[in-house]
Amino acid sequence: MTPGWITTTLLDNDAPGGWAVARSREGFLHDTNGPLFPREWLKRQDLPVFAEHGIGHLDGEPVYLLELDSPADVPGCSWQGLRGFMLQGDHTLYKVLGYAAQIGTWAREHRFCGSCGQAMVQVPRERAMYCQACDLRSYPRISPSMIVLVTRGDDILLARSPRFVTGVYSTLAGFAEPGESAEDCLIREVREEVQLEVKNIQYMGSQCWPFPHSMMLGFHAEYAGGDIVPQADEIEDAQWFNIHELPPLPASRSIARYLIDLYVARRLGHAEPVLPG
Numbered sequence: 001m002t003p004g005w006i007t008t009t010l011l012d013n014d015a016p017g018g019w020a021v022a023r024s025r026e027g028f029l030h031d032t033n034g035p036l037f038p039r040e041w042l043k044r045q046d047l048p049v050f051a052e053h054g055i056g057h058l059d060g061e062p063v064y065l066l067e068l069d070s071p072a073d074v075p076g077c078s079w080q081g082l083r084g085f086m087l088q089g090d091h092t093l094y095k096v097l098g099y100a101a102q103i104g105t106w107a108r109e110h111r112f113c114g115s116c117g118q119a120m121v122q123v124p125r126e127r128a129m130y131c132q133a134c135d136l137r138s139y140p141r142i143s144p145s146m147i148v149l150v151t152r153g154d155d156i157l158l159a160r161s162p163r164f165v166t167g168v169y170s171t172l173a174g175f176a177e178p179g180e181s182a183e184d185c186l187i188r189e190v191r192e193e194v195q196l197e198v199k200n201i202q203y204m205g206s207q208c209w210p211f212p213h214s215m216m217l218g219f220h221a222e223y224a225g226g227d228i229v230p231q232a233d234e235i236e237d238a239q240w241f242n243i244h245e246l247p248p249l250p251a252s253r254s255i256a257r258y259l260i261d262l263y264v265a266r267r268l269g270h271a272e273p274v275l276p277g
């Protein structure tokens, strides 16, 4: 048995046994034991299964995803969105569900060729869809996003989007555009969102962010010039906050929070946090 969670290319859907998770537009099915169910039991529950995907092994046991057409009622069970599992509970299970969500979404969105519109088929032994008519292969999409903590001594730059929970401030972030390096993207995002210039850009680590398919690349940068001008519509407010007087911050498992906590820990000589992958 290999402990922990290991994703896989494909599993045999006809093989019996293993664990399964069920996903609908309401999130993942769970009961008091969590979101993993014995697969044979789950498949007997008369669920509106749209597709089944083998996704990996948890402690050596195969895990499958049942993609549902609609959120069915299962006695003793309820539905919870992926964010809920990210915010609390077992981190390994959240990784299982995050991968399941990305594969389920990708497979659902790639049933037809984006070039010619024909039905696509699953490539054997590879996580890819194939169009026989035009020889196009589609792989799961990942969208690189930069996220950066900008600092000026004991002050850190935090901003809020109108979509955030009331009072919460976070680091700046944004998606890479074609033609950009990670650093180009970071510099552009900081200019667009607050009209500041940065220097001494340093890569700090990355995090899978399956909402729906981001890959967060985390950076630290120092303030180099300019006055804060928040971008209309995108940024409700942006301010320098002293590390001793911080506002409500993002969820503890987010890389945004890690970048902030790491900087504060280093300034104050405290133990450094660990980045959840």
Ligand SMILES: NC(=O)c1ccc[n+]([C@@H]2O[C@H](COP(=O)([O-])OP(=O)(O)OC[C@H]3O[C@@H](n4cnc5c(N)ncnc54)[C@H](O)[C@@H]3O)[C@@H](O)[C@H]2O)c1
Residues within 6 Å of the ligand: 143, 145, 147, 161, 170, 173, 174, 175, 176, 207, 209, 211, 212, 214, 216, 250, 254, 255, 256, 257
């Ligand atoms: N893990 C973390 O700590 C953390 C923190 C902040 C942001 N994020 C994530 O970073 C990403 C970017 O952050 P944001 O606040 O700029 O997000 P956002 O959702 O506000 O996206 C900004 C804009 O980018 C465009 N966009 C959407 N999807 C895109 C894609 N795949 N490629 C290119 N452009 C796209 C849209 O116009 C959207 O309005 C989001 O996925 C967000 O959830 C993660």
Ligand SMILES: [Mg+2]
Residues within 6 Å of the ligand: 172, 173, 174, 175, 193
């Ligand atoms: Mg942004």
Ligand SMILES: [Zn+2]
Residues within 6 Å of the ligand: 113, 114, 115, 116, 117, 118, 131, 132, 133, 134, 135, 136
């Ligand atoms: Zn095609």
